[in-house]
Amino acid sequence: MPFPGPDFMAWAKTLNHDIKYDLFSSGMHGLMTEAELGISADTIKVWGNNSYGYQPLKELLAEKYNVHPDQVMTSQGSSGANYLMAAAIFEKPGGTALVETPCYQPLLGAIQGAGATITRLLRSFHEKYAINLDLVKDAWTPNTRLLVLTRLHNPSGVDIPIDTLQKLNDFAAERNAWVLVDEVYLDYMDNPVPGASLGSRMITTSSVTKVYGLGDLRFGWVVGDRNLIQRALQINDYISVINPFISEYLGYRILTSEPVMEILHKRIHERVIGNQAIFTEWINSLPGIEWIPPDGGIIAFPKIGDGTAGDRLAQILLEKYRTALTPGRFFDNPSHVRMGFGADPVMLVEGLQRVKAAYSELIS
16 A cells, blocks of 8 residues: 555645744754763764664663563654565564554554554543554454554554553454554653563554654664564664664663763653643643643643634644644644644743644634
8 A cells, every 4th residue: 555645744744934832743852962961072973884784782672671682673753664574574464453543653654564454442622532442353354464553642642551451452362463552752651661571462653752852863673573573673673774874873872871862861851741731731821722641741732622623723724823833633633733832931922822723713
């Protein structure tokens, strides 16, 4: 099956540069300078051996997930990991993937582009975006090879209970299938238990992009079954061949620097707690908007009204207020918008004031 046409990512990459208030990004903004991260001409290493991943980095990640290094593959972001794992699973034609909805559109597109026939699993606003196990069973077919979820849920920020993940692992094991969980937001949670540590049919993808604000490194990873990992590595020999060594080396340096990570975690915690309070007070002051508070992180998916109200609000903000948030149509919910509140607190407050003004205009 072909990749879908340009959609969310094309929209995000071509936003008017006149945008001043960014409430569409779903990751942290500007937490540390290069100097604070320990990056300089003296510390950058451009060349090295990472043919199938920088080995010290793979060992570090294996320790984090309590698996063998052979169960770890580094990638160009979590998006690269998602595609490579789907390509390995759907190498033989005829399989189906059960993908959550609402869902991050590039994740859906990667699974579809890898050759899967797509069916959807509703995560309902009225059920607070929880995973309904009965719906999983109802939607499953003999051709289903993969269940695809995000944790924290993108776009709502809702977590999946460990008990639910364990039941999904057992369900997939009984059917010789897999559960892929994109956990790029999971490190916002305190002492999280990653999916890949819960069972042999679980696959976890992640990166340093969202929580740590290091997206320009384009460094991610996947943890899962070693045979799937091996096949994904072989497939990558025909795609990116070798990931940029400099990205993996710098990622390793940052993740293993106790002083850097101590400061980074402190600033992440302060930004999340402070901005959550700002956002919660703001959204609760607006009549008519419904939302499910996230379990962690800095995204939410409020319902603005009926029909295409979310998309219309986003358009007003772009055209009149130099402010961007993500239209709900990219998550098959045009009555909603995804809002990211990881920006500098001063910019966040100013941006939210503009959203309030645009919302008043929308409902007047």
